[in-house]
Amino acid sequence: MNTQLTELLRLLRNMIRTGCIIEVDADKWLCRVATGENQTGWIPWLTMRAGAARTWWKPSIGEQVLLLAIGGELTTAFALPAIYSDENPPPSQSENALVVTFPDGAHFEYDPESSKLLISGIKQLVLVASKEVFFDTPKVRCATLLETPQMSVTQGGTMNGDITHSGGKLSSNGVVVDVHNHSGVKSGGDTSGGPVK
Known part of the structure; x- marks a missing residue:
């Protein structure tokens, strides 16, 4: 040759x-x-x-x-x-899912069969938006603590369990709940008037 x-x-x-x-x-x-x-x-x-x-x-x-x-x-x-290799095999054998794993244990998966997006194994999720974050869904759940500097509820709702308030004023329909006067106050067992706004 x-x-x-x-x-x-x-x-x-x-x-x-x-x-x-x-x-x-x-x-x-x-x-x-x-x-x-x-x-x-x-x-x-x-x-x-x-x-x-x-x-x-x-x-x-x-x-x-x-x-x-x-x-x-x-x-x-x-x-x-x-x-893929023996040292680095695929993270899933799913027919249709997209799966991404990381060495720290973080796991990202979307399965079209269940229409479910799963993100797990992370310590912190940071989402920064300069204008708005919009959730268009019937329900948003938080398992433990939801913390926010401000909150506005526009269509009512219900709360269950004990509520603790400290600092500032808590108002209801123009009346400060913890500090207010009543009209028509009488002695004995008579009922006083409504709160003074």
Whole structure:
């Protein structure tokens, strides 16, 4: 087999290869990949979007990727995440669900069969909106404590259980509940008049 044919076969074999991430430089958006007995230099990984809209999801060490080498030279390769492996199997075997898991135990799942979105395993959820957050649903439930600086109820409602109020004034229909006078006050067991507004 002549030298040119050997080189051509080498380039063809290198055009598409599998490998595993061995190093990641997040600041330069580059990674190094081990493929067979070879290791690439620092090469970019492919992302979902990189224009006016951009995504960021750094590959992890040990993650299996596909190497796409222009012209068969590994120096020109891109790493395309990702391929399941024995070390990193899929997080679900669902037929239709979208499932994303993270190393800290966080879990994101949407299953169209149940129409349920589940987010679990997180310590804090921060939602920042400059104008409004709107929930269009028949019911919003909070399991323990709902804390807010201000609250406005526009269509009535009910409260059950003990309510503790401290600081400021508690008014009902223009009457301060804890401090107010009554009209028509009489002695003995007579009933006084209504509260003075």
